[in-house]
Amino acid sequence: MAEKTVATAKSKADAGDVEQLLHAYEQMAKIREFEEKANELYMKALMPGLTHLYSGQEAVAVGVCEALRKEDYITSTHRGHGHCLAKGAAVDRMFAELLGKEAGFCKGKGGSMHIADPDSGNLGANAIVGGSMGIATGAALSAKMRGSDQVAVCFFGDGAVAQGLLFEVMNMAALWNLPVIYVCENNNYSEYTHRTETLAGEITDRAKAFGIHTETVDGQDVQLVQATMEKLVERARRGEGPAFLECLTYRYYGHHVGDINRTYYRSKEEEQDWRENRDPLKLLGEKLIGQKLTDQSVLDRIQADVKAEIESGVQFAIDASYPDQSQVTEDVFA
Amino acid sequence: MAERELTFAEAVNEALAEEMRRDPTVFIIGEDVAEAGTPFKVLSGLVEEFGPERVIDSPISEPGFTGMGVGAAMTGMRPVVDIMFGDFLTLAMDQIVNQAAKVHYMSGGKMKVPVVFRTNLGATRRSAAQHSQSLHAWVSHVPGLKVAIPSTPYDAKGLLKTAIRDENPVVFFEDKMMFKMKGLVPADDYTIPFGVADVKLKGEDITLVATSSMVQIALGAAKKLKEIGLSAEVIDPRTTTPLDKETLIESAKKTSRAIVIDEGYEQYGVTAELASVIADGAFYYLDAPVKRMGAMNVPIPFSPALEDLTVQTEETVFQMAKSLCGKV
Numbered sequence: 077m078a079e080k081t082v083a084t085a086k087s088k089a090d091a092g093d094v095e096q097l098l099h100a101y102e103q104m105a106k107i108r109e110f111e112e113k114a115n116e117l118y119m120k121a122l123m124p125g126l127t128h129l130y131s132g133q134e135a136v137a138v139g140v141c142e143a144l145r146k147e148d149y150i151t152s153t154h155r156g157h158g159h160c161l162a163k164g165a166a167v168d169r170m171f172a173e174l175l176g177k178e179a180g181f182c183k184g185k186g187g188s189m190h191i192a193d194p195d196s197g198n199l200g201a202n203a204i205v206g207g208s209m210g211i212a213t214g215a216a217l218s219a220k221m222r223g224s225d226q227v228a229v230c231f232f233g234d235g236a237v238a239q240g241l242l243f244e245v246m247n248m249a250a251l252w253n254l255p256v257i258y259v260c261e262n263n264n265y266s267e268y269t270h271r272t273e274t275l276a277g278e279i280t281d282r283a284k285a286f287g288i289h290t291e292t293v294d295g296q297d298v299q300l301v302q303a304t305m306e307k308l309v310e311r312a313r314r315g316e317g318p319a320f321l322e323c324l325t326y327r328y329y330g331h332h333v334g335d336i337n338r339t340y341y342r343s344k345e346e347e348q349d350w351r352e353n354r355d356p357l358k359l360l361g362e363k364l365i366g367q368k369l370t371d372q373s374v375l376d377r378i379q380a381d382v383k384a385e386i387e388s389g390v391q392f393a394i395d396a397s398y399p400d401q402s403q404v405t406e407d408v409f410a
Numbered sequence: 411m412a413e414r415e416l417t418f419a420e421a422v423n424e425a426l427a428e429e430m431r432r433d434p435t436v437f438i439i440g441e442d443v444a445e446a447g448t449p450f451k452v453l454s455g456l457v458e459e460f461g462p463e464r465v466i467d468s469p470i471s472e473p474g475f476t477g478m479g480v481g482a483a484m485t486g487m488r489p490v491v492d493i494m495f496g497d498f499l500t501l502a503m504d505q506i507v508n509q510a511a512k513v514h515y516m517s518g519g520k521m522k523v524p525v526v527f528r529t530n531l532g533a534t535r536r537s538a539a540q541h542s543q544s545l546h547a548w549v550s551h552v553p554g555l556k557v558a559i560p561s562t563p564y565d566a567k568g569l570l571k572t573a574i575r576d577e578n579p580v581v582f583f584e585d586k587m588m589f590k591m592k593g594l595v596p597a598d599d600y601t602i603p604f605g606v607a608d609v610k611l612k613g614e615d616i617t618l619v620a621t622s623s624m625v626q627i628a629l630g631a632a633k634k635l636k637e638i639g640l641s642a643e644v645i646d647p648r649t650t651t652p653l654d655k656e657t658l659i660e661s662a663k664k665t666s667r668a669i670v671i672d673e674g675y676e677q678y679g680v681t682a683e684l685a686s687v688i689a690d691g692a693f694y695y696l697d698a699p700v701k702r703m704g705a706m707n708v709p710i711p712f713s714p715a716l717e718d719l720t721v722q723t724e725e726t727v728f729q730m731a732k733s734l735c736g737k738v
Contacts, residue, residue, distance in 0.1 A: 221482070251469070
């Protein structure tokens with residue numbers, strides 16, 4: 077396989093960026109802590125069903141969403157908690173949804189794979205791999221028809237690149253110059269199968285075939301993801317059409333929380349290497365301290381605040397009521 | 411209301427034009443919908459009035475433009491997605507069934523999908539197995555979708571306007587053999603509520619519940635039945651979801667005999683659902699089992715000699731009704 081050209085971030089952050097970087101750090105820490113807690117809820121059998129953890133990929137969701145406005149749209153995936161939080165969803169109502177409670181974002185009717193929060197521009201997670209590519213592109217068409225300068229971001233993984241829908245909507249997005257940005261989180265695994273067994277050629281070449289502007293970045297570098305995304309969003313707002321951003325990343329856990337024994341498809345050494353050397357939180361923390369942009373006590377305080385928010389969010393969800401049985405037939409039709 | 415005679419196609423076209431004039435968020439997307447006006451010329455003239463921004467010719471990508479219709483509907487527009495042949499619904503099923511139908515419920519009622527999927531049904535056009543099916547049962551099976559199946563120009567205009575104004579995804583089936591059929595249509599704005607069956611003919615001896623293409627067949631059969639002294643009541647549910655169960659049941663109670671006629675495949679089809687509604691609701695009033703008459707359970711053949719055997723005709727309905735009434 078050809079070597080990828082991966083852009084690298086400028087080594088030095090401007091002092092003016094510090095506040096922004098600390099916010100990104102907090103958002104990533106929140107996602108990490110949320111997912112650790114979600115895993116714990118599953119392990120303790122407090123959560124019905126399964127969930128797909130985002131741990132390891134935090135810099136993608138946060139880098140992308142930090143470049144967006146509240147009214148911009150995102151569509152998310154089965155591994156969607158990170159996107160949801162990064163776009164601004166509240167922790168407590170997310171946990172309530174995970175536990176199937178009335179106070180959840182979807183009154184407990186959607187669960188982990190279907191959290192939607194239109195108030196923050198999140199048109200919903202989708203449990204069909206690649207299922208939201210039409211929705212995101214349609215939202216971009218709608219934004220253009222309404223004369224708004226909103227953009228739509230479609231998150232999906234390398235596994236979804238194999239879906240035909242992507243090719244149909246990229247064709248139309250390019251033809252009609254739609255303000256949509258396809259963000260491919262290439263975490264190397266299509267469920268339990270390595271990307272090299274599922275995808276021929278380079279991922280971005282697919283978008284290039286339609287004349288779509290593409291970028292490939294280190295998805296563990298939140299600053300780089302955000303800077304690249306800002307460029308793509310500006311292009312789209314200026315009417316310069318769709319873009320495709322491939323972020324090279326890694327999921328720390330299995331395909332879902334029950335995927336514990338993974339050695340038949342990837343080694344423990346590989347997982348360890350990403351956790352130790354490519355962790356997005358660690359990388360940003362080291363950069364902030366190494367460049368004397370902040371000190372450890374600030375990061376510790378952020379971690380403590382996040383932990384407290386997560387703890388209280390979980391407690392809220394545990395204490396919340398299940399939906400009344402009458403709810404089962406509500407909301408079938410508007 | 412001033413009424414003129416319009417074809418079914420003209421009634422559909424008029425409904426779309428009126429709704430597009432009334433509401434700037436209504437637009438059409440699909441294959442060859444603009445200058446071509448679809449292969450059936452149902453949409454002729456719309457692009458000239460509303461421009462290519464609102465009558466959008468898409469590539470041949472049913473899942474793509476159907477999904478985009480869903481996304482546009484979720485974000486403030488009211489798309490009418492044109493699926494050229496009902497058979498092509500199969501290509502777009504994930505977008506219709508897993509996306510459009512589920513969004514409102516899955517989001518706890520927070521998001522709405524006011525989209526219309528306009529498509530068609532009907533055989534006997536010598537188009538063979540992949541352009542002749544009547545697949546309205548497929549979408550009628552799925553909670554979250556409304557399904558309209560008009561049988562006259564009047565109903566087509568009124569029901570399509572209701573579909574466009576509805577806050578939910580609606581699949582709208584037109585019988586492609588009916589596009590040239592003429593009927594009186596008011597020039598004024600009117601809508602027909604979903605879930606209200608129409609009694610197309612009043613009668614006393616037997617109830618013929620018929621949908622879409624089969625309504626004219628049932629009316630023709632009723633004429634023949636009259637000649638032998640039997641009075642048939644013909645009822646058109648007009649929408650399968652929501653379904654006006656009460657009108658069906660009340661008619662069967664009155665006549666004590668019922669046949670359900672539909673152009674979808676008979677197995678597991680619309681006829682099964684409607685017959686069970688009648689059997690349940692009118693059981694103690696029935697003098698005979700409720701009969702089902704759907705399309706033959708075969709892929710639609712090309713040869714006219716074979717294709718015509720697959721759908722019900724005035725004659726088959728007449729014979730069934732006659733025998734059900736004990737007249738051999």
